[in-house]
Amino acid sequence: MIRLDAVTMTYPAGTRPALRDLTLRIDEGEFVYLVGPSGSGKSTLLRLLLREERATSGLVTLDGADLAAIPDRRVPLLRRAVGCVFQDFRLLPDRTVAGNVAFALDVVGRPRHVVRAVVPEVLGLVGLAGKENRYPDELSGGEQQRVAIARAFVGRPRVLLADEPTGNLDPATSEGIMRLLDAVNRTGTTVVMATHNAGLVDARRRRVVELADGACVRDERGGAYEARDAGGTAAPPGQAPGHAPGHAPERGTATAARVRTDEDAGDRADAPAGAGDGVD
Amino acid sequence: MRIGPLLAILGAGLRRNLAVTSAVVITAAVCLGMLGAGLLLRAEVHTIDGYLVDQLEVVVDLTDDITPGQRAMLVDDLKADPAVLTVRYEDKRQVYERFKRDFQSSPDVVAGVGPADLPAALRLRLVDPRAGDQIVLGYTGRDGVEAVRDQRALLRPLYQVLDGFSVAAFTLAAVQAAASGALIYTMIRVSAHARRRETAIMRLVGATNATIRAPFVLECALSGLTGGMVAAAALVVCKAVLVDGHFAHQTTFPLFGWDAVWVSSGAVMALGALAAAAMGSLALHRHLRA
Structure with missing residues (x-):
């Protein structure tokens, strides 16, 4: 349904690309978490899907339609098929x-x-x-x-884009919002959610796409918020490598370790049972 | 977009911008009032011109030594001229009779002039009475012609005064139009900033550009139209009080009628709405993201 082929996006005033050679495919009805640090390109990706921006190079398509080639007068029709939710409501x-x-x-x-x-x-x-x-x-x-x-x-809409929708909410309220997004997803709407909330991602084990410096460094079905390589370099600051159980993830595959922080555990305390039973 | 929600957005915008909108209405009213006054002065020129034009002729004064052959050739040429409608000959006696009739209130002038002192003449009615200059140029200096006089030229000073007033009115209207344009530009800038969240949401949920811009353009058009209505009301009051109630008793010249007032009023209202909407659209291109 959504395809990005070798997409690079550099803002006019930017010195480095916000997205670099990004290739991604999202099928109809999927629930995808976009994770990565601030400035990694998550919001830029959402803006491309809304045709707020045009890719500098590469192809972005929605239902086979090249978004960059859509004439301006047709953009409103595209946006009626793509809903959007933001952190600041x-x-x-x-x-x-x-x-x-x-x-x-x-x-x-x-x-x-x-x-x-x-x-x-x-x-x-x-x-x-x-x-x-x-x-x-x-x-x-x-x-x-x-x-x-x-x-x-x-x-x-056929696609719902959510840009850190729980960023301003406490864990319990965030869980309620996630249940609501799940319900929306169950109607067949594709949901793409950019988030920094590890607890919510870990609780559901959906597809996780991780961006870093504008590139996709992980695309993992049933993934956790953070991947961890063999050396444990992906562990969060303040946590010793190897503190959490699990094995090293294989980037770009469906198998990856789930790394939990203490903070994650706190968030998870509010999470309902059945976490990880995503559409995948 | 349905008319109900559109009017709701328009109403909210007008309430929010009441002060600036009022300023636009006032300047637009002054601008359009001046424009309307200029149009009415032009209408007055046309009224006077239309009233007098049928009574004015071009007069070809003949020399005393013109031969019958020269006169016949001149008459033939004039009759063949497509600009000339009729040619009528008046001999010295008939010219003298007309002179006595025109100056009957000045017997001293008449007493000093005899039939022999006045030239015989050809009196011309033109197809277009405003084209007398061509005849004057074409026949002055011909054999047997002493002078060619366009009587309409006598009215030029009057026309110049009226034209001067209308040009002054149009100039003031142009100055006010510049002020109105600047105010509308400011109104759009303030309004687009105040409603940036609303327009951003409209864009996100798939509203068309026309829908997003419509409330702004309508706001401008409504301000311009209101200014035009105030100006039209002022024109009506001027016609009823000043023209009909005052000037009509002081002059024998015909004065413009109510039809000119209605035409001018319609023009200033239409122009007010359209020009304000156009200025608003122009400002939107700069201050509202498409």
């Missing part, structure tokens, strides 16, 4: 919960009866039934992110 403070969700349908010209039918349904799906008339500043962070997910999902 990006809600409109002067609109109610229902108003924020309806906004996404109103501005693409959906008929009023459709908006009236679909918005309550989606708010029920994200667990906000009864809070339709609240304003964003009357909601918790988790609830605001649920509104943002409802807004991204209300147009039934």
Whole structure:
């Protein structure tokens, strides 16, 4: 469904590429974690998929369509097929919960009866039934992110991009958001989530794509947040190599060790049973 | 986008920008009022011209020594001229009678002039009475012709005064238009900044550029239209109070009618809305990311 072939992206003012020779394929219905340090190219990848940017070289396709070749006037149609959620929610403070969700349908010209039918349904799906008339500043962070997910999902996109959606949330709330993204994924929507939250990644064991300096250094099904090579160099700072159990991962394969930090363990305490039972 | 949500966004934008929008409306009203006044002055020139033009002729004064053959040739040439509608000959007696009629209120002038003192003349009606210059140029200096006079030229000072007023009005309108344009540009800049989150979300969820820009352009068009309506109201008041209520009693010249007021009012409202929308679109290209 999503293909990147030898994609390199250098921003006009940039001195080094944000993405380097990246090749990646994501099938329909997959749930993919994008991990890697800040500046590794995760957000750039999402921006390419939204056609906010064009690749400097290489090919980015969605359903076979070359995104760089799509004329500007057709880009809105692409974006209706790609929902997006951000760390900072990006809600409109002067609109109610229902108003924020309806906004996404109103501005693409959906008929009023459709908006009236679909918005309550989606708010029920994200667990906000009864809070339709609240304003964003009357909601918790988790609830605001649920509104943002409802807004991204209300147009039934085929792909949902989430850029650190739990970055501003506590572990328990983050787990709730992940369950919601799981539910969205179960409807058949492909989910690509950039995250720094090791606990959430480790709890589910989905496909993990790790970027470093704009290059893909790991593409692992059923992977953990961090890979660890034989020498233990991938272990987090402050943790002695070999502290965590597991064997060295083989980059680009479906077998990899899962490295847990103490912080991970703390997050995992809130995680539900059945972690790791992803779509793969 | 449906009209309901569009109007909701437009209303929110207008409330948020009330101060700047009011400034745009006021400057646009002054600008368009000046423009309307200029248009009405032009209408007045046309009204006067239309009223007098049928009464004005080109007069070819003949020399006393013109031979019948020269006169017949001159008349034939004039009748063959496509610019000339009719040619009528007046001998010295008829010219004197007309002179006495025109100056009947000045008997001292009439007393000092006899029929022999005035030249016989050919009086011409032109197909286009405004094209008298061509006839003057073409027939001055011909054998038997003493002078060619375009009576319409007598009105030139009046036209120059009225034209001067209308040019002054248009100049003031242009200055105000520049101020209005700068204000609209500022309004769009402020508005695009205040609504950057809203427009970013619109873009993300797949709204078209036209949809994203529509509330801004409508806001500008509405400001321009409101300014135009204020200007149109001012023109109507001027016509009713100043022209009909004051000037009409002081002059025998015909004054422009209500049709000119309606045309000018429609023009300033349409121009206000369109020009403001165009200026807004221009500013959006700079301040709103496509």
